[in-house]
Ligand SMILES: Nc1ncnc2c1ncn2[C@@H]1O[C@H](COP(=O)(O)OP(=O)(O)OP(=O)(O)O)[C@@H](O)[C@H]1O
């Protein structure tokens with residue numbers, strides 16, 4: 044997951060490949076609660092989504108005394124022991140983050156489970172405290188449940204007390220408004236089987252029921268747990284007397300159909316079938332119980348070519364540009380956000396209606412969508428429950444933009460699709476960590492299938508003499524930007540070690556054999572360790588001998604040639620920070636930012652000395668200084684790719700600069716290379 048202030052997206056041109064999606068949030072949280080409600084039974088739930096929202100549910104269930112164990116190392120199969128009514132804690136304060144799928148059902152279930160003398164408080168983040176829950180509380184109060192608002196009438200936090208048992212036995216017919224959030228009805232449907240042992244309970248929906256597909260998921264899952272609800276025209280639901288939760292033993296969570304929408308759109312925007320390209324999605328397909336699977340129909344209407352099997356989908360470009368549509372999106376409220384961004388690639392105006400529920404989600408999604416699409420140059424109009432999007436009319440009207448995400452995972456995910464814009468303007472997604480709500484590895488999954496022109500992948504080069512701090516600085520900068528790193532010196536160190544290991548003298552006489560060896564190094568990088576043919580050589584290559592051998596072998600032209608393509612292939616999305624001696628002069632001459640990092644020989648020897656001592660290695664500061672000066676002289680005087688600053692490199696002497704200051708300097712230079720974004724790296728960095 045990219046836990047950084049912003050993620051830069053360079054222009055992307057195509058996408059191709061297969062993606063496996065995480066489990067559905069809606070199904071995961073329902074199933075976890077259902078399993079917990081099977082008193083005295085165990086349920087193994089497979090493919091559970093690992094995310095902020097499921098963490099919120101699991102944390103609450105644990106606090107309530109539920110036993111939850113990982114079945115294997117994947118952590119995605121959990122064995123849940125049903126809650127025992129008699130052993131619930133007397134008090135609990137449950138923090139449910141911004142997880143509506145935890146807050147609403149737990150409110151209803153606990154309103155019925157709270158025993159006399161017990162008291163539970165349910166709360167969440169600031170946004171959760173702005174999300175209405177009054178209709179659910181009103182419905183529960185009709186049953187005799189006792190719920191207080193802790194702060195604001197109609198909103199969490201809530202305090203729950205034991206229900207009035209007499210009222211609960213008499214008030215078996217309740218009403219709930221259907222046009223605010225379908226999660227209220229879901230919450231009641233999941234909770235009422237706890238009361239329905241002896242009598243029917245009937246829920247009457249007032250007004251139009253929005254987001255019916257989510258109720259369909261609830262009813263399907265209730266069936267799996269032994270509860271057969273009677274559905275009369277989506278207006279009246281009866282939980283029959285004698286209902287009792289029964290564990291299915293094992294249950295699998297489908298992949299998330301809403302998450303699939305980004306990759307279906309991706310196929311339609313960026314996979315060219317004439318080049319044999321397609322995006323294949325595994326884990327969810329035509330047999331899905333999730334309503335958002337019908338996004339396939341909407342995307343097909345816009346021109347995406349889609350094929351689907353029971354649990355897979357493939358998507359490629361069909362009509363291009365896409366076709367603008369007018370669509371009532373009540374049936375796919377979450378995935379409809381993806382359509383709004385697809386509209387950027389359509390001819391004409393796309394109008395999405397019946398999306399009033401967007402206003403009470405993680406943020407006011409209609410306002411957020413309008414603001415951010417306009418930043419890109421689109422023309423956007425909106426009303427209480429609709430939005431209309433017209434793409435920029437001509438290429439120059441596309442704008443580079445820093446997209447705010449409003450702590451809303453779907454804003455971050457759907458706006459990533461704008462990186463395929465025809466004007467090839469780069470984007471920035473602010474606070475990309477918000478995808479953790481449902482799809483923590485979203486951007487990694489996207490980058491695994493998206494392609495950029497090599498020249499568009501941003502590379503930062505940090506070259507300089509030995510022990511000037513290149514590796515340390517490169518790692519810090521990469522961490523801040525979410526980029527990969529390339530320690531090119533390590534490659535020469537490994538090649539030098541290998542030559543010695545195979546008894547090859549490091550001299551130009553052996554150039555061909557040494558180059559062949561360098562081309563086929565059986566090396567593996569595992570976290571911060573280096574393995575050669577399974578042998579851990581991390582420390583060996585950092586010894587004085589290792590440094591000398593690296594310097595010697597790096598002066599042999601064919602060896603440098605042999606290592607070139609590996610280094611260039613390290614440039615990958617969303618970017619690379621490469622450190623060495625010739626990153627800016629030879630390997631990445633087109634790099635956007637080149638830094639030549641220096642420090643006095645005295646300081647460098649001192650730092651290297653401290654580094655070796657801290658690793659438990661013997662060192663002598665005078666010898667170290669002599670060695671690194673000899674090495675630098677050799678590296679700078681060799682005929683191939685000598686150590687020298689590129690003509691366009693920025694010089695940074697960090698002799699008297701700490702690592703944080705050096706990092707901020709590089710990030711600030713990086714920001715200056717990217718005019719046009721409303722926020723810049725320097726101000727983001729300074730706030731850390
Ligand atoms: N600005 C700094 N102030 C103090 N110490 C630093 C600074 N930058 C780096 N160091 C320390 O100096 C040591 C050498 O740094 P580092 O290994 O990053 O250098 P390098 O240039 O990559 O070395 P090499 O050329 O051998 O690959 C490390 O222990 C690091 O923590």
Ligand SMILES: Nc1ccn([C@H]2C[C@H](O)[C@@H](COP(=O)(O)O)O2)c(=O)n1
Nearest residue numbers: 531532533535593594597623624625
């Ligand atoms: N791009 C590079 C990187 C390194 N070398 C050589 C020169 C160094 O003496 C040796 C070890 O590098 P270090 O780990 O100290 O960065 O490798 C090079 O020629 N070109």
